Amino acid sequence: MLFLFLKFVLGTASFVLVSVLGPLSLGFIAVPLYYDQPDVFVGITGVVQVETLPDALGVAVVGFLLLVVSLHVFNLAARLSGRIAKALLAPGDLRPV
Numbered sequence: 001m002l003f004l005f006l007k008f009v010l011g012t013a014s015f016v017l018v019s020v021l022g023p024l025s026l027g028f029i030a031v032p033l034y035y036d037q038p039d040v041f042v043g044i045t046g047v048v049q050v051e052t053l054p055d056a057l058g059v060a061v062v063g064f065l066l067l068v069v070s071l072h073v074f075n076l077a078a079r080l081s082g083r084i085a086k087a088l089l090a091p092g093d094l095r096p097v
Contacts, residue, residue, distance in 0.1 A: 003088040010081045017077060021070035028063025032056040 035042045035056040042056070043049035050056050 003085070006084055006088070007081070010077070010084070014074070014077050014081070017070070017073060021066070021073065025063045025067035025070055028066060029060050031059040031063070035059075 031042055031050060032053065034040055035050045035053075041049065042059075050059055
């Protein structure tokens with residue numbers, strides 16, 4: 001029963017990570033395609049606004065870095081889920097994967 005509860009918690013957390021980090025990084029990468037469109041605001045209201053191509057390219061670079069980091073976070077979550085499954089379902093000593 002503990003295994004199923006932990007799988008539910010980890011699955012929910014993984015879904016939230018994929019649902020937030022994936023579109024966020026891809027949205028940042030796509031900023032150079034739409035930053036200069038009329039009636040489109042790119043930025044944080046009152047803090048920063050992307051109005052030039054160099055700014056948009058900078059946001060795209062941040063998006064690419066965020067994508068790389070988020071892929072590592074996804075991999076870490078999957079490895080953690082596997083280690084928990086191995087520990088709870090296969091009794092014995094836990095060897096590194």
